[in-house]
Amino acid sequence: MFTLRAISLKLFRASLPTTIVTILTIAVSTCLIMTMMLYSINAKNHMQEQIYQLYGNVDLTAGYNLEQTTYLTTNQLDRITQLDGIEALSKISLAFTSVEGVSDEVYTLGVENDDLVQSRYHHTKDLTNNDVVVSSALAEVLNVQVGGQLQVEGSLFTVREVISFEDIHSEAPKLILLSNDVVKKWMSSTSEGEALFALIKAADKANATELAVAIKKLDDTLRVEITDEDPFVKMNMQSLSIFIMVLSVMVLCITGVLLLTNFQLLLYKMKQQFIIMRSIGASSKQVAKLVQAQLTTINVIGVITGTILTFFALRYGLDYFVAYLQLPDSKQTFLIGPAMIIAFVCFLVLQIFVFIQVQKSLKILPMQLMADNERLDFSFSKTKRFMLKFLGGLALFLILFSRIIPDSNGKGSLVLIVGTLLLCLTLLMVFPLLLSKSLVKISPLVHRLFGKEAGIAIHNIIPQVRSNTSVILSVVFLMVIVIFGSSLMKSIQQTEQEYLNERFETPIIITSSVGYDTEIEPMELADSIDSLPSVDFVYSRGTLAIIELATDQGWEHYDYTTIDINRMLATGHVQSFDGDLSKSVIISEQMATTQNLSIGDQLQLGYFNESAQKTVGIGTFTVGGIESNLGQHADMYVDWSTSLPLENIVFSELFVETSNIEETITSINSLKEEYPEIQVSNVRDSLEQANTMFYQRWGLLVGVFIILITATCIGVFQSLIHYIYTKRHDFAIHRLIGMTPNQLIKLIVSQTLIFIVYGLFVGCTIGIIFTCLLFLIDPAGNSYLDIPMMLLISLGLIVLTVAVFLIQGWFVSRQKLTEEMQDL
Structure with a gap:
């Protein structure tokens, strides 16, 4: 022991x-x-x-503006509370009051004593009808502290707490909080008014946007804001x-x-x-x-x-x-x-x-x-050769098979990934054998072209391929990660840029955050947006649905959607249209070519009846126009006023043309209280956000690359330095038989370069194959192979290898030959 x-x-x-x-x-x-x-x-x-x-535990705010002179009643509050998904509700009244010592009227809130309102305004004390909570900004102006007296609307109140908003707002607001029973009497002359608005906390699994839509259904005049x-x-x-x-x-x-x-x-x-x-x-x-x-x-x-x-x-x-x-x-x-x-x-x-x-x-x-x-050999047994052939054949079969089978539920993509990994593994196992065999073949040629040092280096490398496999693998894995990571990031950037440019037909797009559950009336929303002074024009589009077309071969189904034909005619997005909006359709050029249709032709349309489990005819419609590109991959377009059934089509997008994006967005955001589910996006911010996200991730990726390259170089160079050290006996013999110190340096650099260049070659080859094959998962997307990054890192590793082993070679070649032989 x-x-x-x-x-x-x-x-x-x-x-x-x-x-x-x-x-x-x-x-x-x-x-x-x-x-x-x-x-x-x-x-x-x-x-x-x-x-x-900013908001505490508040998810929604529902109520009225002061200008509406309407207040929430007990009945309304009860109906809101009874909605599924509402966890808590707190009543808030609002008034502008006169406070002694302040020239202007002060923003005054009437609050209840509950956790929700305390989380929103960050106070902790319950209020009686004689208490007041003061913001730090107002307390500083009035020079009051907790326990002091404050006169509001002629009545004295005791300061229970001073709240600070320094970490929340750049300018601390001047406000006071009083009991809701006090403020609601100042706010409304009627006894029915319980509050101006209510703070609402949604249940954990509830969707705040869906709750906002449900609250709007109770009363269209309510203003609902999602926090x-x-x-x-x-x-x-x-x-x-x-x-x-x-x-x-x-x-x-x-x-x-x-x-x-x-x-x-x-x-x-x-x-x-x-x-x-x-x-x-x-x-x-x-x-x-x-x-x-x-x-x-x-x-x-x-x-x-x-x-x-x-x-x-x-x-x-x-x-x-x-x-x-x-x-x-x-x-x-x-x-x-x-x-x-x-x-x-x-x-x-x-x-x-x-x-x-x-x-x-x-x-x-x-x-x-x-x-x-x-060990001087690098060979495979018959079993290993059979396994390599089997794995290689299986990999190629899976890759080809993934291109044939439909990619339903990601099955084709999964098969492609497995085939790609197997192919890369096979190549990784085959390359060392190929290296040993190829080095033997090219050794005489290298000797003639680059001198005896390069020939000796190749001769010495052959028996070391197996023992230095881990060194080569480190470089290979590094290059695969670098090529795939950088190529993927650059491809995503290009794809996203093209998508955004294609997506934004107009500078601003409005969508619904609740998707198919929306109840927005598209024409009503379009009229509201179109009435804004900074808006040039708008047009809307619906979701996709399936329509059946009667042909000689039977019913064939196509995708159709709704658009504002008159608005799009006025803006030039639809070139021409002839016919009744309720009984005419616009078809795509592809559909017109496939079905041999032209303007004025009659179409027998139908839909699949679920209860009858068969296609039922709707009626005859006229081809009123043929368009090449209306922005969505639909085969048929109809107006919102069509007589076709629209049960499965709801509002999808509203496109807004404007020359002043900021002013228009501000105006549209003011409509969110009326349409709480709308989401506004614009091309400028979307491009900036896409670039921000790309450079954030690219910076992280480059940082990781630098650390990985540094760690790889340390590990690889350490192993190669040790390898050179273990071969000092061979180098001493070469010097004994006449090799000069400079030739010895050239020999050492050549041997290490062979390992590094081989690792780079294999890594780049596998990295390119791996990246290109995985890009087949989305053949429609952009694929960018980051060759500049690959060349930059390869060149950097080669230069660094030459520099490091020139130094080591210089030290090895300058050692006294007698001491080297004695030590060894």
Whole structure:
């Protein structure tokens, strides 16, 4: 036992430099993952805190404006409370009152004593009819404190609390809160008025927009406002969180490959101690136990170090990074609970690679340890060759099959992904064999073209392909991640830009947030928007439905939708139309060509009757126009006044043409109290938001690339430096037989470059194949292969390799030959 402990201590000392590098690799990866994940959690919490500071627990506000001189009655409040999804309701009255010491009238709210209103205005004291809550801005003007007296409308009230809005509003408002029983008497001369408006909290699973529509149904004159976060901010935060999770998985994958490289190097440095252990009777399980203890310790120390680095990164560095990338604001708080969970997950994933290395150590025999590094062959058995052929054939079959079968429920995409992964795995297994064979073939040619040093380098590399596979794999995985990640991001950017340019037929589009549940009258909304002074014209469009057309072959179904034909004729979006709006249709050019139709032809139309389970005729309609592009992929367009059944068609979009986007949006937003479900988007903000989201994610991706490249270079260069060090005996012999120091440098650089260039070649090849095949999932979308990024990183790795090994080659070539031979 004492001997094993002594050997374990010797192992640690012998491998200290490599151990430190391995720990740093784990620490940096853990720090990167934990920092990104904690930022995502903090940003979500910060966004929720901001919403709470602004609105408290209030989801909806329903009531009237002062100008309407109408007030909520007990009956109305009861009907609202009885709606499904309403959890709490609080009555609010509003008046402008005269306060002694203030020249202007003061904004005065009458509130109830409940948690909802206290969360909205952030006060904690219950109010009697003789109490008042004062904002800090007004208290400062009046120089009053808690317990002081305040005269409002000639009556004295006791100040129960002073509330501050400094963290909520840039300018602190001057307002007071009184009991609702007091204010509602000042507000309304009638006894029926209970409040001017009500604060409403929705149940956890209730949809606030649907509740707003339901409240509007109770009384069209009610003004309903939804107090929700900005949809763009919410969507951006959700997609950013998903993107960060994907990046974290990528970091863990490349870290695992680097660990295999470092672990292999550690075992090689420990081989002498392992030989001694096996020679004195240690079993393979004892060796594996020792390896597992040491590698697990390295993993634990690395994860703990990464956790500590995360603490300092959040406190001192992340603010600058967030500001530079214009990421959503976040409190940089080190959350102990989530941090421990993330650290534990990182440890478990990286422990899988420890397990892989431990399993390798179980097979270690003393003679294998001495011979493994000197194997001169790289060949496959018949079984392995058969498996490679089988996997390659299966991969090609799945890829071709995915192009044939319909992509229903994502089945075609799943088959394509599996086939792509199998093909890349097959290529990854075949390339080392191809490298060994190709190096043998090209060795004479390289010797003639580039000199004997390059020829010797190739000759020396051939037996080392197997032992340096992990080095090559690190570069391969790095290039696959870089090519796929950057190409995907650039493709998404191009696709989104084209989609937005095509989507926005006019600068502003209005949609409904409740989709098919909307009850908006499209013509009524169009008239309301068209009446705004800054609007040039508007036109609306409905959702898609299916219509049946009688042909010689029977009924054929087509998609149809509704449009404002007269408005679109006036604006030129419809070129021509001839016929009765209720009995005429516009068809697409494709439908006209397929059915050999022209303007004036008669169409027998019908619909599928669910109860009768057959198609029933509706009547005869006239082709009033043929259009090539009306913006939506429909085959037939009808006016909103058509006699065709519109049970399955509701309002979808309203397009607004204007030369003053900001003024128009402001005017439209004022209509949200009447139409609470409408969502307004404009082309300028949408393009800016798309660019913001892209550069946020691109910045994160580039940051991860930099860290991955740095970690890969450290691991790969460390392994290659060790490889060069183990070959000092061979280099000394070359010097004895006449090789000059400069030729030796050229030999060392050539050998390392072969590994790096081969890894880059395989990585770029597999990365391009992997990216191009996965782009087939969406053949209609834009696909951009980021060749510049691939070339930039490849060139950078080659230059860095030359620089590093020129230095190492210089040191090796300048060592005294007698000392080298004596040491070795």
